[in-house]
Each structure stands twice: as C-alpha cells, then as structure tokens.
Amino acid sequence: MSGRLGIDDVSPVISCGRDPAKAVVGEHIPIQATVWREGHDAVAATVAWRGPGDRTTRQTRMTPLGGGLDDFAAAIVPDAEGMWTFRVDAWSDPWATWLHAVEVKVAAGQGAAELANDLESGARLIDRVARRPDRRRDRELLVISAEALRDSDRPVAERIAVSLSEPVRRIMHQHPVRELVTKGKPQRIWVDRERARFSSWYEFFPRSTGGVDTAGEPVHGTFATATRALDRVAAMGFDVVYLPPIHPVGRVNRKGRNNTLTPGPTDVGSPWAIGAAEGGHDAVHPDLGTMEDFKGFVARASDLGMEVALDFALQCAPDHPWVAAHPEWFTVLPDGTIAYAENPPKKYQDIYPLNFDNDPEGLYAETLRVVLHWVEAGVRIFRVDNPHTKPPDFWNWLIWKVKETHPDVLFLSEAFTRPARMFGLAKRGFTQYYTYFTWRTHKQEIIEFGNELVAHADDATPNLFVNTPDILHASLQHGGPAMFAVRAALAATLSPSWGVYSGYELFEHQAVREGSEEYLDSEKYELRPRDFDAALREGRSLEPWLRRLNEIRRARPALSRLRTLRFHHVDNDALIAYSKTDPATGDAVVVVVNLDPNSGQEGTLWLDLPLLGMDWTDRFIGRDEVTGETWDWGQANFVRLEPHRAVAHIVAVERR
Numbered sequence: 001m002s003g004r005l006g007i008d009d010v011s012p013v014i015s016c017g018r019d020p021a022k023a024v025v026g027e028h029i030p031i032q033a034t035v036w037r038e039g040h041d042a043v044a045a046t047v048a049w050r051g052p053g054d055r056t057t058r059q060t061r062m063t064p065l066g067g068g069l070d071d072f073a074a075a076i077v078p079d080a081e082g083m084w085t086f087r088v089d090a091w092s093d094p095w096a097t098w099l100h101a102v103e104v105k106v107a108a109g110q111g112a113a114e115l116a117n118d119l120e121s122g123a124r125l126i127d128r129v130a131r132r133p134d135r136r137r138d139r140e141l142l143v144i145s146a147e148a149l150r151d152s153d154r155p156v157a158e159r160i161a162v163s164l165s166e167p168v169r170r171i172m173h174q175h176p177v178r179e180l181v182t183k184g185k186p187q188r189i190w191v192d193r194e195r196a197r198f199s200s201w202y203e204f205f206p207r208s209t210g211g212v213d214t215a216g217e218p219v220h221g222t223f224a225t226a227t228r229a230l231d232r233v234a235a236m237g238f239d240v241v242y243l244p245p246i247h248p249v250g251r252v253n254r255k256g257r258n259n260t261l262t263p264g265p266t267d268v269g270s271p272w273a274i275g276a277a278e279g280g281h282d283a284v285h286p287d288l289g290t291m292e293d294f295k296g297f298v299a300r301a302s303d304l305g306m307e308v309a310l311d312f313a314l315q316c317a318p319d320h321p322w323v324a325a326h327p328e329w330f331t332v333l334p335d336g337t338i339a340y341a342e343n344p345p346k347k348y349q350d351i352y353p354l355n356f357d358n359d360p361e362g363l364y365a366e367t368l369r370v371v372l373h374w375v376e377a378g379v380r381i382f383r384v385d386n387p388h389t390k391p392p393d394f395w396n397w398l399i400w401k402v403k404e405t406h407p408d409v410l411f412l413s414e415a416f417t418r419p420a421r422m423f424g425l426a427k428r429g430f431t432q433y434y435t436y437f438t439w440r441t442h443k444q445e446i447i448e449f450g451n452e453l454v455a456h457a458d459d460a461t462p463n464l465f466v467n468t469p470d471i472l473h474a475s476l477q478h479g480g481p482a483m484f485a486v487r488a489a490l491a492a493t494l495s496p497s498w499g500v501y502s503g504y505e506l507f508e509h510q511a512v513r514e515g516s517e518e519y520l521d522s523e524k525y526e527l528r529p530r531d532f533d534a535a536l537r538e539g540r541s542l543e544p545w546l547r548r549l550n551e552i553r554r555a556r557p558a559l560s561r562l563r564t565l566r567f568h569h570v571d572n573d574a575l576i577a578y579s580k581t582d583p584a585t586g587d588a589v590v591v592v593v594n595l596d597p598n599s600g601q602e603g604t605l606w607l608d609l610p611l612l613g614m615d616w617t618d619r620f621i622g623r624d625e626v627t628g629e630t631w632d633w634g635q636a637n638f639v640r641l642e643p644h645r646a647v648a649h650i651v652a653v654e655r656r
C-alpha cells in the first residue's frame with residue numbers, strides 16, 4: 001500500500017533509510033517532503049518526532065514552500081543525545097480548502113444561495129474544533145464565528161467576517177481538522193553531543209615534546225612532557241588534542257628517517273607500525289610512560305577544556321603479538337609470508353594489514369575490546385586510520401556496538417579516497433570525516449567543495465585539516481606565511497570542525513623533494529622538538545592568528561553551523577565570500593578571504609541579503625571580528641584585503 005495521500009522525497013533519509021541521518025543536540029534539522037493528493041483539496045503535513053526518552057510524540061506542522069510545488073518543510077531541534085525518529089504525516093486540510101473556496105467564490109460575486117453549503121460546511125468545521133476539550137479557551141470566539149456563518153439574516157460579507165478574521169484563522173491553523181491522515185515511514189536521526197559537529201583539533205606527537213639534551217640531540221618525550229605542552233594548545237583555543245598512535249612501535253622492518261628502509265639503531269620508527277614485544281593496541285609505548293601517565297594526560301586535557309582523540313589504526317607491525325597469536329587474522333601468501341600494507345603508491349613495509357574475513361568473530365571481538373579499553377581510560381574520540389582499507393560492514397558493526405553502551409564516543413574517518421567510500425563510511429556511522437580540503441585551493445573549487453559539504457550535512461561532519469603529517473600541500477610549500485593564514489581562515493570558517501597538525505604555526509613548509517607532499521625530516525619517522533615559545537617571541541609564529549580564529553568561532557554561533565553555509569558573489573576571483581547563519585540565535589556571519597597571499601585584492605561583494613534574513617534593500621552594520629572595524633553594509637559592498645594586514649574579513653552582521 002502506498003498510502004491514501006502521497007508522501008515522497010522525504011529528507012533526511014540516508015541510503016533509503018538503512019543508516020540514520022546525523023545531527024547534534026540543539027541543531028535545527030530541516031525536514032522536507034513532497035506531499036500531494038488528487039483533485040483540488042488542500043493538503044498539509046506534520047512532522048511527528050520523538051527522542052530516546054520521549055513518552056509522547058512531538059508534532060511540528062510543516063510549511064508549504066510555495067512556488068506552485070507541493071514541497072513542505074519544517075525544522076526539528078533535538079534536545080538530547082541518542083536515536084531520534086521522525087515521520088512525515090500527510091493529511092487533507094478541509095479548513096484550508098474551505099477558506100480558499102469561500103474567498104474565491106465571494107470574489108467572483110457569488111451570493112448566499114450559491115454559498116449556502118459552503119457556509120454550513122465552514123460552520124461544521126468550526127464546531128468540530130470548538131467541541132474539543134482542549135479548546136475551551138477559544139470556544140466563545142469559535143461559537144460566534146459558526147453562528148455568524150449560519151445567520152441567514154445577515155449579508156454574506158458579515159456572515160464570513162469572523163471566520164476570516166486573523167484570530168479564527170490562527171486557531172483553525174494551529175488546531176486543525178485533519179482528514180485522511182496518512183502516516184509516513186519512520187526515519188532515524190542519530191543525535192550526538194555538540195562536539196561531534198563543532199570542534200577544533202590540534203594534532204601532535206607526544207614523543208616530540210622531550211626537548212633536546214645538552215648536545216642538542218632530541219630527547220624522547222613522555223606523557224609528562226606532553227602534558228606540559230597542553231597549556232599552549234589550550235591557549236590557542238583548540239578543544240580536541242589528537243595523538244598519533246601511542247603504542248609500542250614494531251622493531252621488525254622499522255622505518256628510518258625520511259621513510260627509508262634502513263633505520264639506524266636509535267631511529268624511533270613510525271608510530272603507525274603498531275605492536276612489539278611490549279604489547280599491541282592496548283599497550284602504551286614504554287618510552288612514553290605508563291597507562292597511569294596517559295590517564296594523567298587525559299585528565300589535564302580535560303581540566304583545560306580539551307578532549308583527547310586517539311588514533312585507531314588497525315594494522316600490525318610484524319612483531320605485534322597478534323601476528324603470532326592469531327595468524328588467521330592475516331593473509332598468508334603462497335610462499336608462507338604475509339604481504340605488507342599499501343595505499344598505492346604509498347608502501348607501508350613496516351605493517352601487515354588485517355584480514356577481516358577469516359575469523360570475523362574473533363577479530364571483531366578483539367577490536368571492540370581494544371576500543372572499550374581506551375574508552376575506560378577516558379578516551380571518547382577516535383581518529384580512525386585508513387578505514388577505507390577495512391570492510392564497511394565491520395565499521396558499521398563496531399561503531400554502533402560501541403555507541404550502544406557509550407553513545408558519546410565519536411569517530412573521525414581518515415578516508416582520503418574516492419567519494420563513494422568517503423561518504424559511504426560517513427553514512428555507515430562515522431561522526432566526522434577528513435575531506436579534500438587541502439587540495440581545493442581555487443575559488444571555484446572551494447565553492448563546489450563547500451556546497452558538497454552542505455549536501456552531505458546529514459551524513460557526518462567534515463573536518464577540514466589544513467595539514468597532516470602526510471599532507472603538506474604545494475600551496476603551503478610555496479605560498480609563504482600568508483598562505484598559512486589564508487588556509488587556516490578558510491578551514492576554521494567553512495566547516496564547524498577543523499584541524500591543525502603541529503608545526504603549522506611555525507610555517508613548516510619544506511617538502512622531502514619537489515613534487516612530494518611529504519615533509520622533509522618527517523615527524524612520522526623521527527623526533528621533532530620545536531621551540532614554539534621562541535618563535536612566538538620573535539614574531540615567527542601563526543599562534544596569535546590560530547587563537548583569534550578559535551576565539552571568533554566560539555563567539556559566533558553561526559560558525560558552529562554547517563547546513564547554512566552559502567556563497568556570495570565577489571567580482572574578483574582572488575576573493576571568495578560566504579556566509580553562515582545560526583537559526584537558534586539569529587547570528588549571521590559573512591566571511592571574505594583573499595586567496596592571493598602575495599598581493600592586496602579588492603572588489604565588490606554582492607550579498608544575497610535574504611539569505612541573511614534581510615530584504616534586498618536593507619542595510620546593516622558589519623563588524624569585522626578580525627580588525628574590529630565596522631562598516632555600513634548593504635547589498636553591494638566594496639572590500640579590500642591586504643595579506644600583510646589581514647587575509648580575511650570575518651564580519652558579524654548587526655541588524656539595525
């Protein structure tokens with residue numbers, strides 16, 4: 001059965017309802033549907049929705065979007081974490097049908113005789129509402145209205161006047177007579193805590209925080225030295241500290257500096273080569289300290305208002321304990337060896353990939369145990385390495401299994417891969433996903449990229465990292481310090497979640513070789529102590545800009561939103577402009593970024609004012625959160641950005 005009335009194209013619905021859509025507490029989630037019926041009678045629609053603890057269903061009437069179409073929309077705002085359900089119900093709206101008929105017939109000059117049935121029908125509809133026990137307050141007015149419709153001694157205009165009045169229309173709209181109610185299919189929305197959407201990540205290697213010895217040689221850092229590094233990170237306004245794997249590093253096939261296969265005796269190896277005699281995924285590297293030290297690190301981060309995100313890299317160094325204990329978890333080649341992992345053209349000779357098909361039960365149980373082990377240690381966020389090299393149904397199982405008992409655990413997918421996999425993993429359960437941001441540098445590319453993020457807002461939250469230990473984009477290698485500021489401004493304002501890998505604030509830009517995105521002397525293979533304080537003192541640091549960006553993000557609720565990102569026209573391709581609004585607070589922000597790090601650029605910014613909740617002719621005060629300047633702005637505005645002064649305007653819209 002397809003239902004008495006038509007309900008089509010409901011959104012958000014992910015993969016035909018197989019996976020829940022995603023949102024966060026307090027987010028305005030747009031619900032849309034096409035609702036229709038035969039003939040000329042009016043239809044209406046309601047969203048029936050309920051949260052995990054609700055005993056009753058909430059009802060939100062949908063608004064027709066007009067334009068001669070049959071599309072309806074409403075926003076629902078979940079107020080608790082967990083699985084929510086919603087349904088679009090369609091119904092025939094006899095009151096709207098009646099209003100339209102009467103207005104049209106009266107306008108056409110029809111008199112009391114022709115309108116007799118209409119007037120009585122209207123009175124009966126009003127009676128039905130007036131009789132409801134919960135309408136006692138409105139009863140007197142409704143009775144007067146119905147009596148007038150039936151009063152054949154009065155002219156038609158007088159008989160319908162009360163019924164067409166604003167108060168009666170309002171009552172009849174808010175407490176409608178619903179006929180032919182057709183219930184839609186229930187759909188699911190998983191609602192996370194707010195950090196799932198709004199987060200500022202800082203990635204650093206704890207082992208690089210040990211400083212140098214008297215001979216200037218790097219000293220292996222510990223959780224104690226890493227804990228001391230947290231104040232600086234917190235001062236920059238980050239709220240998630242992401243650590244690459246902290247487990248014992250394999251010795252077999254260990255990699256040397258600059259990704260060489262000939263390590264020296266003191267080389268520390270890649271932390272993603274997990275596992276050695278000291279333990280595997282549930283152990284901490286002895287040089288970093290103990291589990292208690294790690295918990296102390298997590299506690300200090302929490303005191304500073306930050307959460308720790310741990311890397312979850314499902315792969316093993318050849319000397320990982322799993323390799324001997326569970327050979328069935330690996331793919332053995334005909335010659336008896338195990339093939340190392342690859343992400344072509346990258347070769348990971350120091351790790352074995354896992355095979356999820358030989359003993360799914362055993363491997364699934366062990367991976368779940370490992371995740372819960374870290375959850376017990378206070379970790380609530382996991383950055384998952386290379387998830388696209390593991391089966392999607394595994395992630396779907398693991399993520400929702402963890403959320404059964406720990407709904408606040410969040411997962412970031414590091415799937416720099418084809419869109420089907422990137423978004424497919426997001427749909428299967430990942431909270432956040434890494435994006436193509438680093439490779440989108442030109443205006444049109446960024447616009448298309450931004451629109452794509454919005455289109456996938458129901459799948460998961462994009463996390464725009466400006467760099468990673470694997471990705472030093474050419475624009476940063478050659479763009480100079482201003483380019484670092486530009487890219488940070490874009491990442492911090494385009495998406496509600498963004499990330500920075502340590503060293504960015506020092507403008508580290510040397511690639512291992514021309515044409516490569518790998519850092520020279522990459523921290524993936526060696527200790528990289530950095531003197532952030534000296535750089536700050538000497539004015540060689542981007543820290544003040546990163547701090548300011550995070551401050552502005554916190555001050556402007558619009559920047560915590562994703563769905564409302566919209567681009568505006570600037571008549572200069574070096575300037576890009578976009579806005580965001582927050583439906584909850586009414587906050588609106590306009591961002592203009594100069595993509596050219598080398599020269600001042602100017603142009604006319606044409607604002608689509610209705611997108612900002614204004615009329616085309618309205619004017620407003622624009623207060624630049626970057627410079628503190630204020631301007632009288634309207635639809636067309638002159639903008640000029642000098643990179644040495646400011647690479648971006650982040651303009652708070654203050655309505656007059």
Ligand SMILES: O=P(O)(O)O[C@H]1O[C@H](CO)[C@@H](O[C@H]2O[C@H](CO)[C@@H](O)[C@H](O)[C@H]2O)[C@H](O)[C@H]1O
Pocket residue numbers: 255259270271272273274313315343346347348349350351385386414416469470524
């Ligand atoms: O393959 P991706 O580009 O998604 O990169 C991620 O996974 C890699 C494998 O875990 C990881 O690579 C690093 O660790 C490997 C194992 O020790 C090592 O062989 C690689 O040389 C090293 O880059 C990468 O860092 C991670 O982001």
